[in-house]
Amino acid sequence: MAAKKQxxxxxxxxxxxxxxxxxxxxxxxxxxxxGPGVLMAAHKDRVACGKCGYTEFQK
Numbered sequence: 001m002a003a004k005k006q007x008x009x010x011x012x013x014x015x016x017x018x019x020x021x022x023x024x025x026x027x028x029x030x031x032x033x034x035g036p037g038v039l040m041a042a043h044k045d046r047v048a049c050g051k052c053g054y055t056e057f058q059k
Contacts, residue, residue: 016039017024028039031049040047040054048055 016026016028018027019025028042029047030036031038031040031052031054033052033054034049038049038051040049040056046055046057
């Protein structure tokens with residue numbers, strides 16, 4: 001029985017950017033603990049880092 005292949009998150013990095021003219025603008029935030037290169041996931045009521053678990057709740 002073959003195991004399912006897990007999809008890498010790196011394949012969806014293009015969804016985190018928006019092209020405006022000749023530049024690409026980042027839509028998500030970087031984690032303040034992990035630094036540049038680690039993006040935070042935007043949920044309904046919070047933004048969270050999947051690497052270190054840092055979470056900011058929205059009011």
